[in-house]
Amino acid sequence: MMAARAMNSSDANKCPGAMGIVSACESYLPMIKLSRKVLRTNCMDKKIHILYKRSDELKVGADLASHADILVSEILDSELLGEGLIPSLQHAHDNLLVKSPQTVPYRATTYGQLVESNFLWKLHDLFNNESEAMDGVHLVPTGLETIMHAKPQQYSMHCDAIAKEIRLLSEPFKIFEFDFWKRPESRGETGLHIKATMAGKVHAVVSWWVLQLDSEGTVFYSTSPRWISTPANHDKLQTQFPGSEDWCDHWKQCVWFVPGGMSISKDEQIHFQAVHNETSVSYNLKYDNRRTEHYTTPVEMCELVLSPERIAVYGDRKWRYAMLTALQNILQGKVNPLCVVVDDSVFLTILAAHLSSTSHIISVFPGIKEIGARYMHAVAGANNFSMDRLEVLGRRTQCLTMDDTNQRKVDIILGEPFYYGNEGMLPWQNLRFWKERTMLHSVLSDDVLIMPCKGILKACAMSLPDLWRSRCCINNIEGFDHSVVNETFGACGDIPASSEGPCLPYFIWQCGEIEELTEVFKLMEFDFLKPMSPCFGKTKVEFNQTGICHGFALWIDWVMHAESSTILSTGPDHRCYKQGVKLLSKPVAVGINGLRSILECHSIEIEASFNPSNGELVVKHSFS
Missing domain, CATH: 2.70.160.11 (Hnrnp arginine n-methyltransferase1)
Known part of the structure; x- marks a missing residue:
């Protein structure tokens, strides 16, 4: 649209041949449809020819009337080249552009x-x-x-x-x-x-x-x-x-x-x-x-x-000591236990074999699969255990039957929880551990021990102006109306009051300007000793800082062993984990009770519900 406007400006009209055609290509159909809406809104749908193709699929004489004089592109990622800049430019110069084109960027x-x-x-x-x-x-x-x-x-x-x-x-x-x-x-x-x-x-x-x-x-x-x-x-x-x-x-x-x-x-x-x-x-x-x-x-x-974050977790002495302490307590008094590691934790697999020379271990490794099996074979000698005591399934736990356990009941279920490929997801998607434990219910012994035994959903109200602005509704961009895209993008800001802001997986420490506005509070508990079930939690907290609330950080603290109070947190203080960030549709001015202005809210009531059928967590709130 900027190119079309520039070519049709009064200065361009003074130059013979300045008037021309703008051709734009896009290979993702939903974006094509959205682009056409934006063009119609700005009365530019007749001035721009949108092609539902990749740029390297375009041909002069079919898609383009002639070789183009100007190339405008933004196919850049943080590394610069990751979105295919080089092959796209190569094809354009070979097939689509005049001999000495103008380009933006230069x-x-x-x-x-x-x-x-x-x-x-x-x-x-x-x-x-x-x-x-x-x-x-x-x-x-x-x-x-x-x-x-x-x-x-x-x-x-x-x-x-x-x-x-x-x-x-x-x-x-x-x-x-x-x-x-x-x-x-x-x-x-x-x-x-x-x-x-x-x-x-x-x-x-x-x-x-x-x-x-x-x-x-x-x-x-x-x-x-x-x-x-x-x-x-x-x-x-x-x-x-x-x-x-x-x-x-x-x-x-x-x-x-x-x-x-x-x-x-x-x-x-x-x-x-x-x-x-x-x-x-x-x-x-x-x-x-x-x-x-x-x-x-x-x-x-x-x-x-x-991932680098998982490498950092595995090298963290405090994390390893917590795992060691919890598993030592669980294995205490157990003779010839059958342990099932339901996630992709090679650390817990090795640790269990290291701590108990009589244990038999079945590692599911649903994500790393055969690579996990080969890895365990390679490091077994250095960790002083025999592969005779370890079996790698490489498949999901719902396939586990008494035939897989030689008709033995499972004594111990273990997980970090860590699922390969889940690192970019919301924290509660690791409640897959609870689902896996539930799938195993028929093969569990009466006194089965489960680690972690509980999950605690924690939260904190936060000021996150930079992150909120990055997800804010867009309206006038360089003189063009883009407001029609907001409903599709699920943006914050100028949306109906009844609409919910998005929930994002994000490293809080990378969110730019941040400030905690309340104490950390518990919102809900998940009891892994019982089969998976719906959960609900509700609490009211006072603000202890004056500022602008943009949303909430949410995470899960995993209780590895209740009696020893061994808890592994995935909160904002632990930078190797992504938190869930629930952004408000509109920011709210908040203050400390007794010191607030008449326009500020001094407390917030939050409720959360977890649906085990789809794994979704719904968070609702009201300020007062």
Whole structure:
């Protein structure tokens, strides 16, 4: 629409041949329908030709009347290349554009910086973190240091949220430059010598990109972290970082983990190698004059690739000690117990085998399946147990019968709970553990022990202005009415009072500006000692801060062992877990009782109900 308006502006009319046709392509049918609604609302449906195709399916003479003079695109992710920028540009230059087209954007440049951060270290270096736990469990034994690891890739992250935990070990450096106005190469490589500005250990490379929108170099957009200063002059490398003060959810910085970390001295030169293919970028760091540290690579078929957050959980000494304590209490007095690990927890499988030499263990591993079985075979020797005592099913628990247990009743059910592939979902979707336990009801012994034995739904009212704005209704965008999209998107803000705001899985610590407005409170309990059933909870809490309430953070605390009060929390203080964020349709001004203004609410009543048939949690609230 901006392109059509620009071509039909009074300035354009003064130029012969300035009038033209805008063709837009989109391969997702719901978005096509929504686009046409927006065009009709703005009386532009006659000025723009929308094609229900991918750009690489377009053909001149069929879809386009002639080769296009101008290319306008925004197919960028936080890494820049992940949405197919390179192959899309290649096809456009080969087939759709004139020889010397104009493009918006004109150019993109990626930058990086070497950093030290214990938090980032814990997200990928399981071997060195595990060595400090000293609990006898070896998820990554010596010689198999990378048998369990995070995928070597760039991870998008709001690095400003951990800026106080980051030490910058180099100046920013330019990595790649991609020109939209010419055909890009499928593969590129660059080698740099980076001088360390201080001594430390390089745990990661933080990277970002800068867009030059116009050919003259007057309009820029950057995804740089806030510690990069705002430029006054774009001619030098150090000043090519436009300020990005506004928090946004669509683009973040990227983090590339350096395996094992790399110790460096001040002024030392590091050889930095970057390689890109059509959709991603990878990095490699080497010492200029020293031997490079490296890990032994195991047989690929045994590798278990997990999220960085799961790697951090498995390396956390407090988490491991809590699991150890709870399972020791459960196994106490048990002779030849039959244990079933219903989720994808290789940790609990190894721990149970380690703590009880007489136990027989059935691990379901519904997500990791055969890989989990091969992994257990590879690490069994290092953990001093025999695979004769361990059986991996690799299927869902509803298939488990007395035939699978050799006609024995199950004595112990275990779970973290952790389900491979569920990391991006809402916290209560891990109540799948309760469903799995229920499916096993017919094969459970009368005195079966279950870990965790209970789940507690916790909540806290919060001020989340940045996250709320990112999900707010859109209306006038650059002079165009977009309000017709709000109902489809399920946005917050200017919606009917009866409408509910969305519930999102999100890391609270990455939400930009945040503030807790109430104490943490219990909303509901789930009793895993009994079969799955509907649950309801209701409570009223007072606000202990004055501010604007945008919604609630919700999470589950897992009671691993009631008698020892071993509880594992997944709340906002634990950054390796996503919380559920229930956003309000409209923000509410709140205050402390006795100190509030007449316009402020001082308490809130919240109720929640859990439906086991569909696994949905419904949260309702009222302010007073």
